[in-house]
Amino acid sequence: MPRTILISYIERDSLIHKLNPLTKLTALICVIILAFILGPVNNLILFALILPLSYISKLTWDVFKPIRYLLIIFAILFSIQGLFYPFRLTPLYTIPFTNIIIWKEGIIYAAEISARLLVMMVYGFLFVLTTHPGDLVNALRKLKMPYKVGYIVLSTLHVIPSIQMQVETIIDAQKSRGLDVSGNIIKRLRAYVPLLGPLFIGSVQQAVERTMALEARAFSADCEKTSFRQTVFRKRDRNIIIATVIISVTVGVLSWIY
C-alpha cells in the first residue's frame, strides 16, 4: 500500500515532537509571515536555521527531501521572470548569437520568491513530520474547531494513498485492454481521460461506504467526545510561544525599518 509520498508523520522521541501542536503551529505561522517580510538574503539565513531544528527533532535529512519537488518550480520561476519580468531595466546577460536577454530585476524577483518558498516548505515539513495528525486535530478541537472539519482534514491524508492505488489498478486494467500511454505529453494526457470515469464513480461509491462505516461507529453521536491521544500544554509551550512571537515581531519590525 503506497503511503502518501509527501505528507507523513515520522515518530521520533524528540523535544520538538513533544511540544504541543499549537505551539508548533504558532511558530510556523510566525515563520511564514517573516518569510514574506524578509528579503532573499535574510530568508536564506532563516532557511539555515532549520539545520539545528532538524537536528533537535532527530529527523536530520527528511526535512530537506521535499526540496526536490521545488527544483522544477524554481527552474520555471527563474526562466520566466528572468526573460519576461515586466519592470526590467538592466540586462544581466545576453545569450550569445541571439537577442535573448536575461534581466537582472527578474532574477532578483525570482530569487525572492524562491527563498520564500524554500523557507515555507522546509518549516511546513518540519511541522508536518513532527506533529501527529491526531494531536493536531485534537488541539484544534480544543480551539472549538468542529469535529467534522477535523475528521475531513485527517482522513484526506489517508484517502490520497487509497486513490493512488485505485488509479494504478484502473491504469493497469485499461493497459491490459490495449490503452496506449506512450507518446508525447498531449497523447499521454489524452490517454488518461478514460480513467476519470471509473475513478470518479469508484470514489463516490467508496465515500458512501465510508460514511456508513462511520455512522456504524457513532460518528454523529451527540455526546461529548473524548480523545484517546493526550496532548498537554506545558509551561515550556507557553514560554516558546511568547519567545517566538517576540522574536518574530522584533525581527520583522527591524527588517521593515532598515
Add this chain to the structure above:
Amino acid sequence: MITIKNLNFKYSGTNNYALRNINLEIKEGELAVIIGSIGSGKSTLAKCINGLIPHFVNGIMSGEVEVAGIKTADIDISDISKIVGMVLENPLTQLTGYGTTVEEEIAFGLENLGLIREEMKNRINSVLKLLDIEKIRYKDPFDISGGQQQRVVLASVLAMKPKILVLDDPTSQLDPSGAEEVFEELKKLKGKQTIILITQKMNIIRELASRVIVMSKGKIVKIGKPIEVLLDYKLLKRNNIEVPAETELLYKMNYNKKIMEMLKV
C-alpha cells in the same frame, strides 16, 4: 434480540421492492447466516437491522424492525450503533483513517461514545487479546494485510460492545487465507454474541451457523438448520446459490434424502 415484522422496502428511484414481507425472529446468542444470490435483498436486510434504513438510505419502508426491544425507526442512528455493530465488505473503506496505529483506529468509535481514557484502554486491550492481534497494535492500519485489516475493523466494532453484530459479506474482498482469519474470529465469538453473517462462502456455513436464512428476490424462502439447507440441492439451484460439490454429488447419487432422514432420526 431482533424482531422483524412485515417489513417491506423499496429504494427510491426503483420500481421493485428490494424486501417483501419479511418476518424474522433472532434470539440472543444466535449466529444466523443469510445466503442468497446477488440482488436477493440480503444486504438490504442487513441495513434495516443496523438502522441505515430508514435513517441513511432513501426509500419507502413499511413494517417494523426491533433490535433489543427498541424500534429502529424511533431512535437516532448513532444510538443504534451502540446496539448493532456493522462490518462491511471492503476493509479499506471502513478504516476511518483517524489514527495512525491500530490502537487509535479502534479508539475512534470509543471516542465518539465519549468514554474516558482508562475505559478505552481496557476495552482495546480486551478486544486485541480476544482477536489475537496484539502484535499489530502499533502498526499503521493501512500497512497490514487485508485479513488483518478486516480483523481490526471487527475489533473496532466489538470494542463498542454492541449487542448484535452484523457482518455484510466481510470476506468477499479478501484472499482465502484472509477469509479464513476472519472466520476463525467468528468461531471464537459464536455463542457469546448475537451475530448475523451474510456470506457467499458455503463451505463455512455448516461449522459456523446456528440457523441459515435463504433469501431470493427480496423474500425469505427458507429458514432452517445448516444441514437442511446445505443438502437441499433443488432449493439452492432454484435460487441461484452456489451448490457445494458434496451436495451435488450426493444429489446425483440420490443419497441426500436418505441422509436427511437419518439425521432426523
